[in-house]
Structures are given as structure tokens and as C-alpha cells.
Amino acid sequence: MRRRDALLTLALCTLTGCGAGRDGLRVVGVWNGWELARFRDVLTAFSRRGRWKVSLLSAGNDLDALLGNQVARTAAPDVALVPKPQLVAAARRQLVPSRPEPGAPPAPAGWTRLLTFDGRVYGSWFKVAHKSLVWYRPDMLREVPSDWDEWLALCGELAAAGRPPLAIGAADGWVLTDWFENALLSIDPGTYRRLATGAALWRHPSVEAALRRIGTMWSIPGVFAGGPRRALLTQYDGALIDVFEHGSAPMVCGADFYYPIIRQNGSAPARWFRFPNRQGEHRPLLAGGDAAVLLRPDGEAGRALVDWLATPEAARPWAATGGLLSLDPRVKDYPADQGLLAAELRNETADGVTFDLSDQLGGRLAGNDGRGTWRIFQEFFAAVAERPSALDAAVSRAVARLDGTSRGTA
Amino acid sequence: MSGTGLIPREDTRAPVRGHRPRPWRPVLYLLPAALLVGVVLVLPLVWAVVDSLHGGLGNYAGVLRDGQVRHAVRNSLFWLILAPVICLFGLLLAWAISAHRRIGILAAPIAVSALVTGLAFRLIAQPGDFLLGTNGIWLLLGLAFAWQWSGLAVVVFRSGLNAIPPGLVRMARAFGVSRARRLRTVIGPALFPAGALVLIIVLVAAARVFDLILIAAPGSDQAEVDVVGLHWWRFRDDLGPGESAALTVIQFAIAAVAALIGLWGLSREWPTNTADAEPAAGPRRRRRGRAVVVLAVAVWVVPLVVLLLTSLHTPRAAAGGGWWSGGFGFESYRQAFQSGGLTGALVNTGARSVFAAVLLPVVAVPAAYALAWGGLPRRVNHALIAVTTMVAVVPPQTVIVELGRVFDRLHLLGAPTALTIVHTAFGVPLAMLLLRGAFASVPREIVHARRYDAEPGSPLFAVVRETLPALVTVAVLEFVLVWNDYVVGLLLGGPEAGQVTFVLSDQARQFVTSESVMAAGAVVATVIPLGLVLATGNWLVRGFTSGVRPAGSRPELRQPPRRHGQAP
Numbered sequence: 001m002r003r004r005d006a007l008l009t010l011a012l013c014t015l016t017g018c019g020a021g022r023d024g025l026r027v028v029g030v031w032n033g034w035e036l037a038r039f040r041d042v043l044t045a046f047s048r049r050g051r052w053k054v055s056l057l058s059a060g061n062d063l064d065a066l067l068g069n070q071v072a073r074t075a076a077p078d079v080a081l082v083p084k085p086q087l088v089a090a091a092r093r094q095l096v097p098s099r100p101e102p103g104a105p106p107a108p109a110g111w112t113r114l115l116t117f118d119g120r121v122y123g124s125w126f127k128v129a130h131k132s133l134v135w136y137r138p139d140m141l142r143e144v145p146s147d148w149d150e151w152l153a154l155c156g157e158l159a160a161a162g163r164p165p166l167a168i169g170a171a172d173g174w175v176l177t178d179w180f181e182n183a184l185l186s187i188d189p190g191t192y193r194r195l196a197t198g199a200a201l202w203r204h205p206s207v208e209a210a211l212r213r214i215g216t217m218w219s220i221p222g223v224f225a226g227g228p229r230r231a232l233l234t235q236y237d238g239a240l241i242d243v244f245e246h247g248s249a250p251m252v253c254g255a256d257f258y259y260p261i262i263r264q265n266g267s268a269p270a271r272w273f274r275f276p277n278r279q280g281e282h283r284p285l286l287a288g289g290d291a292a293v294l295l296r297p298d299g300e301a302g303r304a305l306v307d308w309l310a311t312p313e314a315a316r317p318w319a320a321t322g323g324l325l326s327l328d329p330r331v332k333d334y335p336a337d338q339g340l341l342a343a344e345l346r347n348e349t350a351d352g353v354t355f356d357l358s359d360q361l362g363g364r365l366a367g368n369d370g371r372g373t374w375r376i377f378q379e380f381f382a383a384v385a386e387r388p389s390a391l392d393a394a395v396s397r398a399v400a401r402l403d404g405t406s407r408g409t410a
Numbered sequence: 411m412s413g414t415g416l417i418p419r420e421d422t423r424a425p426v427r428g429h430r431p432r433p434w435r436p437v438l439y440l441l442p443a444a445l446l447v448g449v450v451l452v453l454p455l456v457w458a459v460v461d462s463l464h465g466g467l468g469n470y471a472g473v474l475r476d477g478q479v480r481h482a483v484r485n486s487l488f489w490l491i492l493a494p495v496i497c498l499f500g501l502l503l504a505w506a507i508s509a510h511r512r513i514g515i516l517a518a519p520i521a522v523s524a525l526v527t528g529l530a531f532r533l534i535a536q537p538g539d540f541l542l543g544t545n546g547i548w549l550l551l552g553l554a555f556a557w558q559w560s561g562l563a564v565v566v567f568r569s570g571l572n573a574i575p576p577g578l579v580r581m582a583r584a585f586g587v588s589r590a591r592r593l594r595t596v597i598g599p600a601l602f603p604a605g606a607l608v609l610i611i612v613l614v615a616a617a618r619v620f621d622l623i624l625i626a627a628p629g630s631d632q633a634e635v636d637v638v639g640l641h642w643w644r645f646r647d648d649l650g651p652g653e654s655a656a657l658t659v660i661q662f663a664i665a666a667v668a669a670l671i672g673l674w675g676l677s678r679e680w681p682t683n684t685a686d687a688e689p690a691a692g693p694r695r696r697r698r699g700r701a702v703v704v705l706a707v708a709v710w711v712v713p714l715v716v717l718l719l720t721s722l723h724t725p726r727a728a729a730g731g732g733w734w735s736g737g738f739g740f741e742s743y744r745q746a747f748q749s750g751g752l753t754g755a756l757v758n759t760g761a762r763s764v765f766a767a768v769l770l771p772v773v774a775v776p777a778a779y780a781l782a783w784g785g786l787p788r789r790v791n792h793a794l795i796a797v798t799t800m801v802a803v804v805p806p807q808t809v810i811v812e813l814g815r816v817f818d819r820l821h822l823l824g825a826p827t828a829l830t831i832v833h834t835a836f837g838v839p840l841a842m843l844l845l846r847g848a849f850a851s852v853p854r855e856i857v858h859a860r861r862y863d864a865e866p867g868s869p870l871f872a873v874v875r876e877t878l879p880a881l882v883t884v885a886v887l888e889f890v891l892v893w894n895d896y897v898v899g900l901l902l903g904g905p906e907a908g909q910v911t912f913v914l915s916d917q918a919r920q921f922v923t924s925e926s927v928m929a930a931g932a933v934v935a936t937v938i939p940l941g942l943v944l945a946t947g948n949w950l951v952r953g954f955t956s957g958v959r960p961a962g963s964r965p966e967l968r969q970p971p972r973r974h975g976q977a978p
Binding site: 026028032033036037057058059060062064065066077170171172173232233235236237238241245246261264265363364368369370371374375378382408 | 628629630631632633636640644645647648725726729730748751900904905906908912913915916917919920921922923924927
């Protein structure tokens with residue numbers, strides 16, 4: 001191996017006239033469009049402070065390769081905004097541990113624990129997300145359901161009356177896994193936490209119960225605007241337009257970061273209620289977030305940026321437009337009732353964060369278009385929504401797929 | 411057909427004047443191309459094979475035991491079958507078009523990137539959604555691919571058909587030659603050489619299909635339309651190094667099947683059809699031909715019109731409606747440039763494309779000359795052509811792991827020069843094949859005059875001067891390929907490569923709300939290569955079909971050819 005590398009190295013050296021310097025601080029995020037523009041503003045504010053030259057790149061769906069890839073380590077940026085703790089775990093050998101910042105209030109312990117591996121903390125949270133919401137149109141929905149059974153009955157009634165109650169962006173696999181995670185969190189938070197640490201518990205009865213619960217909702221005939229086939233072709237932003245612009249359904253499950261998309265593309269009023277649980281169950285609060293991690297130990301600029309991104313000054317401008325929640329209580333100027341969501345995230349996660357499960361799964365379960373949990377849940381969705389009578393079979397097949405994939409045998 | 415290449419004339423004089431034959435010269439000519447291709451493509455390919463065989467054939471068995479991999483392999487083979495079908499469709503359309511000549515626009519989609527094509531077709535399919543389901547998606551992808559490549563086949567085949575002397579067909583018919591035999595002996599040979607090249611190009615495109623699927627298929631369809639190259643990209647971190655190498659070698663093997671088909675076509679000698687005399691068709695056929703042209707052009711511009719219309723909507727109007735609804739404005743263009751990412755990417759991509767387009771001929775021309783006129787032993791020549799064809803279809807995935815490792819060590823990842831050189835290496839084999847065909851069709855006297863007679867100048871430059879269209883074709887194609895690249899930049903440069911196509915594909919994750927901004931970026935990114943291809947259209951057609959300058963513009967041949975080259 002070494003000899004061949006040396007050979008190729010030599011040959012390429014002669015061809016290209018080796019060496020390429022780099023300048024400035026390179027930051028990589030996974031956002032695009034409007035969100036990327038917001039983050040660019042954040043970086044502009046930062047570079048003004050220290051006269052640093054900062055360049056921002058979007059890694060798209062390929063951040064995994066950029067961070068965890070052993071092959072292309074030099075392609076790695078100086079700072080990355082990582083939406084999956086699992087990626088931080090996988091790439092921790094390439095990362096630089098954080099120093100505790102003197103003076104600043106410490107981040108909630110549960111959140112810090114998510115970034116702690118082998119006793120060291122890697123990175124800090126810049127943006128967190130509340131993913132246990134149902135957005136709805138108050139002009140189309142008069143009463144808000146208080147628990148799961150009420151919600152199920154309401155959806156059943158509306159669907160039977162020929163008015164589809166829900167829109168769903170099932171073309172994005174994470175939309176479906178969020179449904180499952182909310183249901184599992186209501187039913188059995190313990191199993192949820194153990195699954196998140198990598199335990200092979202996919203055959204646990206609670207997993208089956210959660211699948212059955214969301215499957216029951218998805219298999220109501222006429223529950224989705226445009227039908228299940230169209231839902232599978234709709235991305236999450238399309239579902240928001242269906243609800244808040246076209247009014248083809250009154251409700252859509254989602255997260256706080258839907259707010260700016262609704263504001264920019266919808267003309268109807270928007271409100272939210274929490275993802276319903278059954279009475280007597282745990283009220284789910286599914287969290288997501290983007291952590292800033294440092295990939296290069298040299299250079300002060302990178303460390304300064306990671307530290308600064310955890311401060312309220314960095315979060316404020318974006319928070320004011322909606323779409324960003326901060327863990328820092330000093331950030332207050334949220335639009336409308338978004339501040340409430342930030343407070344819920346801060347308070348209800350005091351004794352432990354239930355971070356998005358699919359974002360913590362590694363290996364073959366790691367979700368993306370056409371693979372992992374995203375694909376398994378899309379197949380489950382297609383199965384139950386198109387053939388409601390086959391719910392049992394679909395549930396056991398999904399359990400088998402999850403279990404098999406986690407063991408690498410499927 | 412003036413028949414300049416068909417003069418039975420042997421130069422029997424001893425080479426007393428001029429240069430002595432230099433057997434090392436062809437080797438020297440081949441060296442730069444061999445070095446570049448060897449380092450960037452062949453060595454990593456060999457190592458991928460070695461890696462994949464680590465521990466016997468177990469890696470292959472392990473990979474193929476996975477049902478998803480088998481599904482992807484089947485899909486990849488399907489794409490290969492699609493390529494000749496598209497060429498055949500092109501031939502039929504060329505036949506129907508009759509002797510019409512203004513059909514260059516049909517080949518214009520080769521200037522449009524696969525990513526933009528996928529985007530345009532997804533926009534077309536969106537209102538109905540019917541084309542995006544599990545079965546419809548195949549139709550959509552097939553149509554998008556056909557749109558990109560069948561036009562090229564039409565133009566090249568039409569040009570080949572035009573080159574057939576009408577009298578020859580009529581005479582064959584008069585002598586009672588059966589239809590099948592006419593096809594085999596008269597029409598077939600006129601179509602063969604250029605047709606084989608087009609087939610290779612389409613086969614390579616089919617074997618490498620990647621970004622078209624990535625953008626055109628919604629997430630829930632991605633598993634259904636998976637191909638080997640995409641599967642490897644999705645699962646490469648889950649596979650062991652041996653299995654990962656095995657999968658990329660399988661992808662190469664599939665492409666090699668394609669290459670063998672094309673090789674069979676290329677191994678024939680290339681006739682010289684230098685002039686395309688428009689055969690006189692009957693008025694009825696003419697009218698029908700014109701109607702077909704108008705219809706074809708009308709269908710062909712639809713994707714570009716949809717793209718343009720979408721881009722001219724405000725983001726909000728496009729999200730709520732689409733290209734067919736109201737809400738026009740230039741807001742999407744403003745937003746496309748607002749972030750600054752697009753401008754930077756355009757500059758990066760442009761610089762890389764120009765550099766590669768200049769570098770490629772420098773490397774490929776001497777090598778192609780050595781293949782055409784180097785005087786290498788026949789068997790060596792054939793072997794070299796075979797190797798070149800095989801290397802032309804090496805998928806980026808196969809060589810990228812090894813290249814990436816070394817680039818990493820050299821701190822070259824994302825370095826503009828390094829990526830450009832890799833691009834050039836990927837372009838060399840196909841350029842050599844195209845140029846060799848053109849060089850070989852240069853009249854023998856032109857070379858011999860320089861080589862053995864007293865005419866001044868190098869025979870290489872004389873040949874290049876005669877084959878400028880082919881040279882332009884090679885440079886333009888390389889510019890277009892590098893400009894439109896997605897997969898090489900993605901695998902080797904990451905986002906740092908700053909490729910225009912990345913900027914576009916990133917936004918696809920919120921497809922509906924960013925469709926007009928994406929379309930605006932796509933329009934900007936397409937105008938440059940499209941303009942280039944349209945501006946050089948006539949040269950390209952000639953470059954593909956024969957590569958030789960029209961007889962009328964060749965000063966030496968303005969006199970009747972028989973007098974030219976007579977012993978002084």
C-alpha cells in the first residue's frame with residue numbers, strides 16, 4: 001500500500017507541480033437557499049469582528065463524506081455545522097475538543113452530553129430545533145385536539161367528509177422518521193434512549209406499537225391531501241405550500257424551522273400545537289440541532305468562530321427572522337410564539353435531550369435519500385397508505401427491516 | 411462526394427529526400443497522453459482491481475449477495491440497453507427528416523448538463539406528478555436521457571446519410587440490389603464510423619449516469635432507480651475497502667461491455683466522406699421532412715422553455731404555481747446571485763473548463779497522430795485503440811478512492827489545477843478516438859508531401875490544419891464536459907471544487923420553494939456552454955462525421971485533385 005502511494009504521489013507531483021496553499025477560514029454547513037443566506041449573514045458579522053476572511057460552503061447531503069472520510073482529510077473544512085451527533089461521534093478523531101469558555105453560562109447539561117465522547121466535548125450548539133409540532137391553519141381548523149385519540153378521530157372525521165386533514169412531505173424520509181420518533185417518545189422514552197445509544201432493540205414491543213400508531217393514522221383512507229402517491233412525491237416545503245397557500249389540508253406535522261417557509265410562501269395564518277400523545281403518556285419533545293465543530297487545531301480564527309457561534313450575538317439576527325432557536329435564554333427577540341418553543345426546549349430538556357433518533361444512528365441505518373431509515377419508513381408509508389388492510393404485515397416487515405439493517409444482514 | 415480520398419494513387423518513389431523514418435517518434439507522441447492517462451486512470455484502476463481481489467472473489471460474492479446491489483446492477487444494464495435504442499431512434503428520425511440540413515439545434519442538449527436536464531424534466535413532470543411515481547420515473551429519466559443524446563445521433567446520422575451519393579443508391583436499385591443488401595453495402599458503411607463514435611459517447615453517458623437520477627427522482631424513488639455508481643456513493647462508508655473496490659470494478663465492467671460494443675464499430679476503417687452533397691429528394695419527401703424537422707425542434711425546445719419560464723417567476727409564484735401560471739419577475743435571478751456562491755462557482759468552473767479545453771488537445775493531438783499516421787505495426791495500433799476505448803469508459807468512482815488518497819497526501823484536494831488535470835485525463839481517451847478518426851481521413855498526399863517530398867513543415871501540423879473541425883470539436887466537448895461535471899468534482903473536490911452544478915443541486919432539498927432560483931441558476935449555467943455549442947455547431951457536425959475541412963476551403967485541393975501531388 002505504501003509503495004503504491006509513493007509511486008502515484010511522485011507521478012502526480014510531477015504532473016501538477018505540487019502544493020496548494022489555503023487561505024482564510026473555511027466553514028461548511030448543510031443549509032441551502034434562504035437558510036444558507038441567513039448563516040452567511042451570521043458569518044459576515046463574525047468576520048467584521050476580527051477581520052477574518054471566512055468562506056462558506058454548503059456540503060449538501062454529503063457532509064458525512066467530508067467529515068468522516070479517512071481518504072480525503074484535507075478536503076475537510078476548518079469549521080463545520082453538523083446536524084447529526086452521530087457524525088460528530090464518527091469523525092471525532094478529526095475534531096478538536098472544545099475548551100470551556102469562562103464567563104459564559106454553560107449550555108444545558110443534556111445538550112453538552114450529546115457532544116461528549118470519551119470524556120471530551122466536541123463543539124457547541126449554534127441552532128436547535130423543536131420537532132414535536134403540528135402546524136395548522138386556524139381558519140380551517142376550529143378545535144385543536146388535546147391528545148392522540150382525539151386527533152385520530154378528528155382526522156378520521158375530516159377524511160370521511162372528503163376533506164383531507166393532513167399534508168405530508170413523504171419524499172423527505174426524515175419527515176416520516178420524525179413521526180415515528182414522536183410516537184415512540186410518547187409510548188416508551190426509555191427504549192427510545194437505548195435505541196439512540198445504539199442498542200439493537202428494534203424488536204422491542206414499543207417499536208412495534210409506535211409503528212402501529214403512526215400506521216393507523218397514515219392508513220386512514222383520504223387522510224392525505226392528493227393521496228399517498230402524491231405525498232411520496234412531495235417534499236416538506238411542498239407540503240407547507242399545500243396547506244398554507246393552497247389550503248388543500250389544514251394540518252402538517254413539523255418543526256419550528258417551518259416558520260420562515262410558511263411566512264415566505266403562504267398567505268394563510270399559521271399556528272401550532274404539540275404533537276399529540278395518548279392520555280397518561282409522556283409528552284414528546286423531539287429535538288434537533290446544528291453543532292459547530294472545529295476540525296483544525298491551528299489558527300485562532302476557527303476556535304474564535306466556534307466560541308462565538310454559541311453566543312447570543314451570533315444567534316440574534318437569524319432568531320429574529322424565525323427558523324432558529326437558541327439554547328441561550330438571553331436570546332429573546334423571536335417572532336410570534338417562537339420564543340415559547342425556545343423556552344420549551346430549554347425547560348423540558350433539562351433532564352436530558354431526546355435528540356432526533358435517526359440522526360444518531362450510524363452504519364446502514366443512517367438515513368439519506370434511498371438508504372437507511374429514510375428508505376425503510378418510505379416503504380412503510382407506501383405500504384400502509386396504499387393498502388390500509390395490510391397494516392399488520394407492514395408493521396412486522398418494517399420491524400424486520402429495521403432489525404436486519406441494524407445488524408447489517410438486510 | 412468529390413472522391414478526393416478515393417484516388418488510387420501509390421507513391422512508389424523511394425524516400426530519397428526529406429526525413430528518414432524515425433521509429434521512436436510515434437512513441438514520443440504517445441508519451442504525454444500515456445503518462446497522464448496512466449497515472450490518473452490506469453494505475454488507480456489496476457489498484458482498485460487488486461483491492462477488490464484481496465481475499466479472492468469473496469468481495470464480489472459479498473457485494474452481489476446484497477439484493478439492493480443486484481437491483482442497481484440490473485438498472486445499470488438497463489441504461490446500457492437504452493443507449494443503442496436512443497441511437498436507433500436518432501437514425502430513424504434522421505431518415506424521416508429527409509435531406510433537411512438545419513437540424514443542428516437538435517444536438518444542442520449535449521451542451522446542457524445532466525443536472526440541468528434532470529431539473530428541467532422534473533419541472534415538466536411536476537404539475538401532473540404522474541411521471542414521478544415508481545413506474546413513471548423510469549419514463550421521465552428515459553425521456554430526459556433521450557432528449558440529451560438522441561439529437562446528436564440525428565445530426566450525425568443525417569450528415570452520414572447526406573454523404574451517400576444519390577446516384578449510388580439509385581444505381582443499386584436499378585441493378586436490382588435487394589433492400590437489405592443496399593442497406594448493408596451502401597448505406598451502412600456511410601453511417602458506420604461516426605455512428606460508432608456516437609454510440610460510444612452515448613454508452614459512456616449511460617454507464618456514468620448519476621446526477622440526472624439524483625436530481626430528477628424524488629427521494630422516495632431514489633432506491634427504485636438506483637444504479638451501481640449511485641449505490642456505491644450512498645453506501646461506500648458501510649462497505650469494507652475490498653467490497654467498495656469490488657463494487658466500483660463491477661461498475662467499470664458494465665461500462666467495459668459498452669466499450670466492447672463500440673470497439674467493434676471503431677475497428678473498421680474510416681472512409682472519407684468529406685463533402686455532404688445534399689441529395690435531391692422528391693417534393694413530397696421534402697415537405698414531409700420539413701414537417702418532421704419543425705415538429706422535432708418544437709418538442710426539443712420544450713425543456714429549455716420550461717426552465718426559462720420557471721426562472722422568470724418570482725420564487726413565491728413558482729412555488730405556489732409553476733411555469734404555466736402567472737407571477738413573472740426577475741426576483742429569482744437576483745436571489746440566485748445574491749449569496750455570491752453562484753458567481754464564484756461560475757468563475758471557478760469557467761477557469762477549469764477553459765484550461766482543460768486547452769490542455770486536452772495539446773496532449774491528445776500527438777497521440778492521435780501517432781495512432782493514425784505513426785506507422786506503428788498494425789497489431790500494436792489495434793491494441794492501442796482497444797486500450798484507449800476501454801480507458802475511455804472508466805467511471806470516476808473506480809479510480810477516485812485511490813486518487814483521493816494521494817491527492818490528500820499532496821494537499822491537492824480542491825486545488826484547481828489538480829482537478830483540471832484529472833478532468834483532462836478523463837477526456838484524453840475519447841479525444842484520441844475522435845481525432846484519430848479525423849486524422850486518418852486526411853488524404854495521404856498531404857502527409858506524404860511533408861514526410862517524403864520537399865514540402866516544408868511538419869506532417870503533424872499539416873494534418874492538424876486539415877482537421878481543424880475535429881480539433882474544435884474536441885476542445886468544445888471538453889469545455890462542455892468539464893463545465894457540466896458533477897461527479898468528478900463531487901468525489902474529488904467536494905464543495906470546495908466550487909462547481910456550478912453543486913450550487914444548483916444543493917437547493918434541490920427544498921425543491922418546490924427553490925425551483926425558480928434553481929432554474930435561474932440553471933439558465934445562467936447553461937447559456938455559456940449552449941452558446942458555445944450553437945456558435946460552433948457547423949464545425950461540430952463536421953468534426954463528428956469526418957473531422958476534415960470541406961474540400962472547397964483546402965487550398966491545395968482547389969485544383970482538380972488529379973493534378974495535385976504529381977511528380978514535380
